[in-house]
Amino acid sequence: MGAMDQHARLIGPVVFFTGAGASVGAGLPTYRGQGGLYDGTGVEPPNAADLEPDRLPGLWARFAPRLRAREASGPAPAHHAIAALERQAPGEVVVVTQNVDGLHQAAGSTRVIELHGSLGTMRCFGAGHSLAVVDARWGDDGVPQCPECGEPCRPNVVLFGEMLPRAAWEAGGEAIRDAATVVAVGTSASVQPAASLISAAATAHSVRIWVNPRDEPPDGRWQWLAGTADEELARLAW
Numbered sequence: 001m002g003a004m005d006q007h008a009r010l011i012g013p014v015v016f017f018t019g020a021g022a023s024v025g026a027g028l029p030t031y032r033g034q035g036g037l038y039d040g041t042g043v044e045p046p047n048a049a050d051l052e053p054d055r056l057p058g059l060w061a062r063f064a065p066r067l068r069a070r071e072a073s074g075p076a077p078a079h080h081a082i083a084a085l086e087r088q089a090p091g092e093v094v095v096v097t098q099n100v101d102g103l104h105q106a107a108g109s110t111r112v113i114e115l116h117g118s119l120g121t122m123r124c125f126g127a128g129h130s131l132a133v134v135d136a137r138w139g140d141d142g143v144p145q146c147p148e149c150g151e152p153c154r155p156n157v158v159l160f161g162e163m164l165p166r167a168a169w170e171a172g173g174e175a176i177r178d179a180a181t182v183v184a185v186g187t188s189a190s191v192q193p194a195a196s197l198i199s200a201a202a203t204a205h206s207v208r209i210w211v212n213p214r215d216e217p218p219d220g221r222w223q224w225l226a227g228t229a230d231e232e233l234a235r236l237a238w
């Protein structure tokens with residue numbers, strides 16, 4: 001591995017595979033990393049058992065700070081850089097993200113595959129109605145209720161112990177297989193099963209670029225750009 005030629009040009013189609021590090025510049029805490037929401041707090045991340053009715057108020061109490069943080073934030077330079085690359089080459093950029101903050105779309109990216117769901121929406125336990133967080137009616141217990149059927153809602157986010165949504169998983173895998181270049185941004189590739197999407201086999205015929213200031217790429221086939229996502233993505237060009 002080694003530093004990538006700073007004049008290297010991207011070859012499309014490009015998949016940006018993004019993790020928490022892509023949103024650091026937006027001021028959002030990362031999920032489990034240093035300084036993250038669950039780092040050193042002794043609190044386990046929300047998991048599938050928290051969907052039991054008697055635990056729903058607690059689950060939403062833990063999600064509420066994340067919703068507020070998201071509402072108060074906007075896209076970082078990294079999100080804007082990816083959106084700009086898409087505007088320059090429409091149809092040549094796909095974002096496959098482990099993030100749930102919706103900031104790629106807020107920056108203008110149009111092809112975004114969300115592997116872990118979305119903080120911006122929720123769905124009810126009744127008929128599975130999907131609704132925007134802003135449309136929810138919040139009960140006295142702090143649990144949002146579906147405006148259509150009155151049933152309680154859950155976050156539209158994959159909790160620990162849950163399967164990834166199949167459609168997103170398959171679409172992400174297909175995009176990565178079709179990519180001439182895979183740029184992994186701000187992910188430690190330690191979160192399974194998403195990390196298997198960018199395994200050596202899955203990216204065998206792609207140019208591989210690893211943007212991460214701290215975590216090394218999984219192997220030497222990745223070109224490592226060891227700055228922050230905001231710094232490094234601004235330098236990428238067609």
Ligand SMILES: [Zn+2]
Nearest residue numbers: 124129146149
């Ligand atoms: Zn409903």
